[in-house]
Every structure is written in structure tokens, then in C-alpha cells.
Amino acid sequence: MNSSNSKLFNEENYLLERLAQLDEDAFEYVFEKYYPRLCLYASSFGTDQTLAEDIAKEAFIKIWKSDKNYKSLEHLKNSLYQSTKQVALNKQLALKRSIQREEYFFDNQEQYEDSPLHQIIHAEVMGELYAAIQKLPEQAKMVVILSYLEGKTNQEIADEMQISLQTVKNYKLRAIKQLRSILTPETYLIFLSVYKIFEKFSLG
Template sequence: MLKGMAANEESALAAFTAGDEAGLAFLFRVYYPVLVVFACKFTSKAIAEEIVNEAFYKIWEKRSMFNSLSHFRSYLYKIVYHDCLKAKQVAIPDELPSEAIDAFDYNAELIKSETLRHLYQAIESLPAQCKAVFTQLYVEGKTVRETADEMGIAVSTVKAQKARGLVLLKAKLGTIEPGMLLLSFFLLR
């Protein structure tokens, strides 16, 4: 399934570089949430959202230069990273000393963001009811009872959909154990 998602991203990138706004919209939906999480490591959520929006505008202006998905991703993350540092220095110059910038492991954060992006994509590909249950339980942090009440289904149905979601995610994401998958999900947020 991840190969299929990558193919969709490749197709969207080709459309994007050709000037098709549908390609931009697809890439925005895929990358916006994880880039905001990435940017929040440096600044507030409101500023992070503004920086990510601006990054997509900047990248649209340079769309013809991207010849691969990895080049696109790398450039996008670097724009967001540098703009966050600029915003931080302008807004609160003393809050982020240079040793903190040096100590920050950009590559580790990039890996976390990409892992989170794959996880979100896999959750999005779950069947509708399974996705709704999984999202309420793991993304929104609701209990099984709250989820059952809100969705108007039995507790046993919620538990079954939760188990089904874990099995499907494990199949989509490879050999990651379900417990490790969920641990990764919560650690990467």
C-alpha cells in the first residue's frame, strides 16, 4: 500500500511541476499536517501554520525545478526549517540560543515527520468505520465507551474495529508490531 501512496505522490508531483493546481492540492493535503507538527518544534502552532502555508506558496513559484519526490520533500522541509528559525529570531531573539539550534537534530526530526506522514496516510486509507474508530481512539484520545456513544455503535464493535485497524495498519506499514506502531504514533506527535 505504501508503494501505491508513493505512486500517487509521484503523479501529483508530475502534475504540480506541470502547473496543475490539483497536484499542488494533493501534495498540500499529504504534507501540510506533518510539516505543521515539524514546525511546532520551533514555534507556536499559529506561526507554524502560517510558515507552512507560505512554504507551499514559495514552492509553487519554483515548481519547475523539482525532478524527484525526494528533492521536493527535502526542499520543502528546508524552507519550513529555515523560516521557523527566522521567525523565532525575529519574534523572540533570546529564546533560542545558538547552542540550542546547533543541538537540534534536524535529521531526527525529519525522520519523525516522515514516519508520522506515512502513519497518517495509512490511517486515511482504512475503511470508513475503522478509520473513524481508530481516529477517535488514537488521534483524539477518546475512550472506547466515548467512541461507541458518539458513533452510536456497540462497545464490542468499537473493539472489533480497533483490532481490525491495527491489523490493517500493520499490513500497510510492514513488520512493525502494533504496540510499537502505537508507541511510535504517540512519541512522534
């Protein structure tokens, strides 16, 4: 293992150690990192946003209360997904009992029963993409959203944001720099994706 890898490894261990000691700041760090994508995951069980958020919150509280020690961040994340799924299924069951709409329940059940793992993969891909873009400065973020997600050309972006063509290009470059400076293993990958995105649209 090279030195930079082992350094990151140590940081993860430190986080896990603090979590084991019920350090709320450490837990807040984990919450900020994973809460949005767990909401997205919870929403795949056919719930609206408010309910999805309640489910994710409850899942976090469950994890906090459980005395488990986590071997890795990946392990903890997996437990969060499992906990979210459990809470979501319990809520569905409660809903079924209270309103006795069995058809509705089974319809939804079919939809998710075969694919909790697929939904986790989906939440992971989207969660990481979102987190990486969120870390950009406001204007650069806007440029990335417009160019990549909305497929707009540099000229269209310049018109919409009322800035010059050159400024659009500058923001793209600045975004790349910014992403370079937040190199964690997860975000690095997304940095590469955004970088490729820029290349694709830089001619636009």
C-alpha cells in the same frame, strides 16, 4: 523492478510532470499530503500552532514559486522541509530583531540547531502514522485511537462508544481490511503497524 513497483513509479513521475507544468491540482495533492507534518516540523522551532501553520504555508508558496524540477517525491518533500526550516529561522531572526530578546532567541536556537534532521524524522514518523489512521472510517478510527493511543481494552472501548464487545472486534477487523485496500508503499508500512497493534490489543 517488478510490475507493481514500476506502476507506482510511473504515477510519481506523472505527478512530478504535472507539478513542473504548475498544475494546481497536483500541488494541492502534495499540500494535503505533507502540510500537517510540516506544521508539526515548524512547531519544533518553538512556535505556536498559528505561527507554525503560517510558516508551513509560506514554505509551500516558496516551493511553488521556485522554478525547480524535482527528481522524485522524496526530493520535493526534502525541499519542503528545507524551505520550512528557512522560513522558520527567518521568522525567529525577525522576532529577535523586533523585540531584542536575545536570551530567548539563543535558548531556542540551541534547542533546534543540532537537530533539524531529528525533527524531520520525528515529523515523518508521526505524519505517516496520522495519515494512515485518518484514512480509516470514523468508527474504526475511533477504535484504533482508543485502543492504540489511549491503551484502552476492548471492554473499555465498548463501554465508551456504547457498542458491543463484538462490534469493537468487528471494527478492528474492518479497519484492517480498509487499510489493506489503501496500499501505497508508505501506508502499507503503517498498515502493518496498525495490524500488529490490533494483535496486541485483541486479547484486552
